[in-house]
Amino acid sequence: MKWKWLFSMLIPIIILLILPFLTTNHSAIKSTDKLYPSKQYFPVFQQNYLMGERDKKTTERNNSSHNPTKKEQTPALLWGVDSASTVDAKLLKCTRDYYGVPAIWGRYIGTKDNVSSGLTKTEIDLLHSKKVKVLLIYNHFVDATGYENGKKEAKQAISLTAKLGIPKGKALFADIEPTYPVDSEFIKGWVDELSQSEYRAGIYGLFNPENKLLAAYQNAVSNNPNIQKNTIIWTASPHLGVTNKKNQPTFKPQGPKDSLLFGWQYGIEAKNCNIDTNLFSNKIIPYTW
Template sequence: MAYEWGVDSASPADDQLLQCVINNFGKPRFWGRYLTTVPRVASGLTAEEISFLHGQNIKILPIYNDFRDAVGYGNGKNVARRAIENAERLGVSPGTFLFANIEHYFQVDEAWIRGWVDTLRTSGYKSGIYHDPIRGPFSSAFCRAVKRDARVGGETALWSAQPEITVTGPQDAPGFSPNRPDCTGNVWAWQYGRDSKTCPIDTNMIDTQLLNQLF
């Protein structure tokens, strides 16, 4: 397995932020960004930002976070539809993984996860979920969803927030060893460093097969 280093940010990726990252850490292979603006949380991806990152040969990992809980099959479907609509609005290529942002303090149930995965399955995009496998209810809910429908485990790319180590560049990145739910799942991404004091970014490692299916 091969792994690639990259970052995510709540702020737009522009030349100033990219130079901060390159000068202090290294050049990222991918950049995680939010599909929509959520006031006081994150600014949304724009066409100009997409053009800038692609011009730097940096792939985009699309994140959808305009929701506050993850309960109910219908709710999962609705959140997925909004993620798909925003991906289409921005011209995100079909076949790209879209990541639902599930924080550790969210309520989560297996029905929501199935609703998200089922809706992505027929959309042309692929199912991804950012999660904390240690704190909060995600891991148990995910494993219940897998038990009910094995496709959930096979189709979803999981982005783990644990363990949180420290922010580094690619040369000092840890070996790929994220925590994961105790069931079948493709843990292909790991946010191992959060809230850099140098640049407003988090640092990540991802599996090359995921990099190839980003935007």
Template structure:
């Protein structure tokens, strides 16, 4: 039987108030997805104090890198990966953890960027993850092109799918079946953001397979 873990992600920093909001309205997360970088009007970057708070409350951290607005070109993909690695090291993110590139559906995206992201992380102490929408936008075609050209992309990367979106739920009422949408080619889709922008707290709700959860920080 497939073991699933439930959690949330947020652009806002995890404070005691936000944590209590989530626990009170949704349940205790197994993990919390957080961004590595502060980007004005987009995301607050993870801090050492926040890492401590999250771990003290019994949760793991899913790290997300989003300091880019297009995923085009080999050089840009490698630079993004190196910047993510630098940020992760600053925060003491454990080696072997996945770092997820935040590839939005409206980003220009190509195979060269995705390949460089995966290869650079594969050759580092960290592991390559990609948050993406396999239904809308250019990610599907770009990923399948990259995976066909380079087996490392298919074998080593893990995808966190943004589709479908049945909506946010409590932990208890999370989908019983793990049914994220997938690219049109073979891919390791191990996480699913099934609900976005909850009304009660500024979070999204996420399911992931236990094999990914075990590799979180």
């Protein structure tokens, strides 16, 4: 009977001794479960990971669409047209079908009777909807001589441009035709007045040795070098004839040396549409709208 009594005394002692080990092992099992989840959790983990990778790729793709690659950047040369006629859906379609889609369209500010219709806000909106930029031309004179005359014409050009809501920094091109008398004083007055405004000075014309415009410009620059730095040149020389966009010529305009020669009207009076054809350096973009 003594051994039964001894055994009954030992059992509680043994239980008290092994109980801490049992508790520790149970906690270890739980900790292990946290570190090494069972197989049933892996599909969920893989799914979340794959979804995260998919979202990451979608974000990268969206970002790339807002950051054009080098191929999508503005080309060095831009094909464009100009017209004395109002730009409407019919003229746009004619130009597109026969010649191509222009990047720039030159239009006259203010109507000149029997010569050109004035640019309107409706035209601007239409051209902008087609992602075509507008180049501004002023032609309300036939005499390009005299300093005060140059300033007067510039003031009128500024007024007409402001009425159209044209933003600052855009160039206004004085249209000096080959038959107009011209001197350096007119160019000085034109540039001086525009330099004091929100707009930039531009001159369009035949800049070749046979035309008086080139000599007048060079004389103006010799007296005031800032004229060369502040005046955008759009030349109509040499004349090669109208082409479509695909067959545009190599960019070889003729104009004043070291000038801001950014535009070249190489073809006039297209057969199928009332337009002239041009090539522009992309440097002209900031001066168009």
